[in-house]
Amino acid sequence: MKHYPDWLNGAVIYNIFPASFYDSNSDGIGDLPGIIEKLDYIQSLGVNLVWINPIYDSPFQDGGYDVRDYYQVAGRYGKNGDVTRLCREAKKRGLRIMLDLIPGHTSIEHPWFKASASGEKTIYDNRYIWTDHIFRRAPGGFIGGDTERSGKYMVNFFSFQPALNYGYLSPAEPWQLPIDHPDCVATRNELKKIMDFWLKKGVSGFRVDLANTLVKDDVNCRGLKIIYSDLRRWMEEHWPEAVLLAEWSEPKDAIRCGFHMDFMLHSTKAYSSLFRLERSADVIPDGRDGHSFFRQEGKGSCSSFFEYLQTQLRAINKRGLIAMPTGNHDLPRISFGRTQAELKIAYGFIFTLPVIPALYYGDEIGMKNLTESPNREGAYLRAGCRTPMQWDRSENTGFSKAPVKQLYLPVDPKGPVVEDQNTAENSLLRFVRRLVELRKTMPALHPCAKLEVVHASESCAAYLRKRGRQTLLIVLNPANKETLVRVPALGHLEEVESAGTIYVSEKSENISIQIGPVSFYLFNVI
Structure with missing residues (x-):
C-alpha cells in the first residue's frame, strides 16, 4: 500500500468556513459560487489544497456538523453542480478541493434517524446506537424519552447529533453490536458510498471530523484500525490519489489506522504550549494560565513541542504526514492578543517545520477574533473565529451586499483587509505568500526533510532543516528582548527570509547570533 499520494509533499492547506467567505447572491451568507469567484485570490496565496467546512444539507444547529442529507448541498450554499464546477475551476488553477466528512453522527432530522426512532421495524434500526429499553441504565452520552422508540440513543456532541453505529470492540450488553455485525458494516459501506458520490464530482479527499470516536469502547485503536484500514483499501483500489485527513491529534495512531495525515490540534499539550490564548478567548475556559512560547513576555517554552513533534515523526516514519493549522472553526483566532509582527514569527515557525501547514481563512491578513460576536448556529464562543472574510474597505468589508442585519455574523470594519495588504x-x-513559495522551491522545507533542533528555550528557537545538499537554519525569537544564540559552525549563512533584526558573528568554532525582539530569520547554509 502506498503511503500517500506524491502531490501531498508540496501541500499547503487553505481552510474555508463557507458561510463566511464570500456571498455571491447578497443573502448575507457565503456560498460555493462565492468561493469560485475568489479562486484567483486563493491561487495567489500559493496554496494547493482547499478544505471547506461542511456544505451538506442541514438544519444548521451546529454550523453544518448536523447533517440532514450527505448527498445534497445545502440550498444556501448552492447546488450539487456547484461542487463539480468548483472542482473544475480549481483544477485549472492548480488547486484541489477537500470536503469535510462527518462520519460519526447526523442530525435528528436525517431520514435514517427518523426511521430508526419511529418505533417501527426498519432497515435503519441499528444505524444508530440505541439501548434496548427506555428505562435501561446507560453510561453518559445517552438520552431518551423524545422518540416513539423504547430506548435511549447515544449522542456525539449536542443532543441533536445522534451517534452512528460502527460497533463496539468488545460488546458488553445485548444492544451493543460488534464492529463486524452486518448492520455496522452497512454503516461503513454507506460511508464509502457518500465518499464515492463526491469523489466522482471531482473532490480530492476528506477531512474526517471526530475521526477517533467511531468505535465505542475501543482499546489501543484496534477497532478503528479495522474500520479505517478497510476504508483505505477501498480508496487505494478506486481513488488512489484521494486523501484522508484526520481530526485526531495523535498522528502515530491516525496514520497507523489508515489516514494519510492527521491534524495537530489545540487538544495536544505540546501545541498549547506554543499558542495558548488568554482565558477570555479560550474555547473552553478552564483556569489555566495564558503563557505560551509565541508571546512577547517570553514565559512560554518550545522544548516540549519539539519533543512531541519528533516523537510523532519517528513513530510515523514517513508513512504519513502531520498537518498543523494556524487555526480553525473551533479555535479562537491565533491573532488574539498578538500584533502582526508577532504573527509573522508564529507563521515563520509553522511554515518551516516538517508538517503540512493549514492556513485558516483570514489568518493570512491577521483577522481578529471577535469575542463579542453573537451565538450563531451553535457556535457560542466559537463565533468569534467564524466572522466574514474581510476583502476591502467597502460596505460589509466586501463580503456581501446584503443589509448589515442580514449578515451571517458581524464584520470588523476597523480590522485588516486583503485590499490594503x-x-x-x-x-x-505578502509575508505569508513568500513563506508558501519557499516551501515549493526549497527541498529542505519538504515535510519529510530532516529536522534538527539546535536551541530551544523560553525566548528563542533555532533548528536546521536538511535534505540532500541543502541545509537551512531557522532562528526565531518571539520575546520582546534580544537573545544571544550560539550554534555550531555550519558554513556561511545566506539570508533567505526575515522579519525583525539580527546580528551574526561567524567564527571557526561556532556562530553567534544576536537576534532582536520579535524576529524571525531563515538562512541558507552555504
Whole structure:
C-alpha cells in the first residue's frame, strides 16, 4: 500500500468556513459560487489544497456538523453542480478541493434517524446506537424519552447529533453490536458510498471530523484500525490519489489506522504550549494560565513541542504526514492578543517545520477574533473565529451586499483587509505568500526533510532543516528582548527570509547570533 499520494509533499492547506467567505447572491451568507469567484485570490496565496467546512444539507444547529442529507448541498450554499464546477475551476488553477466528512453522527432530522426512532421495524434500526429499553441504565452520552422508540440513543456532541453505529470492540450488553455485525458494516459501506458520490464530482479527499470516536469502547485503536484500514483499501483500489485527513491529534495512531495525515490540534499539550490564548478567548475556559512560547513576555517554552513533534515523526516514519493549522472553526483566532509582527514569527515557525501547514481563512491578513460576536448556529464562543472574510474597505468589508442585519455574523470594519495588504510591502499577507513559495522551491522545507533542533528555550528557537545538499537554519525569537544564540559552525549563512533584526558573528568554532525582539530569520547554509 502506498503511503500517500506524491502531490501531498508540496501541500499547503487553505481552510474555508463557507458561510463566511464570500456571498455571491447578497443573502448575507457565503456560498460555493462565492468561493469560485475568489479562486484567483486563493491561487495567489500559493496554496494547493482547499478544505471547506461542511456544505451538506442541514438544519444548521451546529454550523453544518448536523447533517440532514450527505448527498445534497445545502440550498444556501448552492447546488450539487456547484461542487463539480468548483472542482473544475480549481483544477485549472492548480488547486484541489477537500470536503469535510462527518462520519460519526447526523442530525435528528436525517431520514435514517427518523426511521430508526419511529418505533417501527426498519432497515435503519441499528444505524444508530440505541439501548434496548427506555428505562435501561446507560453510561453518559445517552438520552431518551423524545422518540416513539423504547430506548435511549447515544449522542456525539449536542443532543441533536445522534451517534452512528460502527460497533463496539468488545460488546458488553445485548444492544451493543460488534464492529463486524452486518448492520455496522452497512454503516461503513454507506460511508464509502457518500465518499464515492463526491469523489466522482471531482473532490480530492476528506477531512474526517471526530475521526477517533467511531468505535465505542475501543482499546489501543484496534477497532478503528479495522474500520479505517478497510476504508483505505477501498480508496487505494478506486481513488488512489484521494486523501484522508484526520481530526485526531495523535498522528502515530491516525496514520497507523489508515489516514494519510492527521491534524495537530489545540487538544495536544505540546501545541498549547506554543499558542495558548488568554482565558477570555479560550474555547473552553478552564483556569489555566495564558503563557505560551509565541508571546512577547517570553514565559512560554518550545522544548516540549519539539519533543512531541519528533516523537510523532519517528513513530510515523514517513508513512504519513502531520498537518498543523494556524487555526480553525473551533479555535479562537491565533491573532488574539498578538500584533502582526508577532504573527509573522508564529507563521515563520509553522511554515518551516516538517508538517503540512493549514492556513485558516483570514489568518493570512491577521483577522481578529471577535469575542463579542453573537451565538450563531451553535457556535457560542466559537463565533468569534467564524466572522466574514474581510476583502476591502467597502460596505460589509466586501463580503456581501446584503443589509448589515442580514449578515451571517458581524464584520470588523476597523480590522485588516486583503485590499490594503496586497499593496503594503511589509504586510502579513505578502509575508505569508513568500513563506508558501519557499516551501515549493526549497527541498529542505519538504515535510519529510530532516529536522534538527539546535536551541530551544523560553525566548528563542533555532533548528536546521536538511535534505540532500541543502541545509537551512531557522532562528526565531518571539520575546520582546534580544537573545544571544550560539550554534555550531555550519558554513556561511545566506539570508533567505526575515522579519525583525539580527546580528551574526561567524567564527571557526561556532556562530553567534544576536537576534532582536520579535524576529524571525531563515538562512541558507552555504
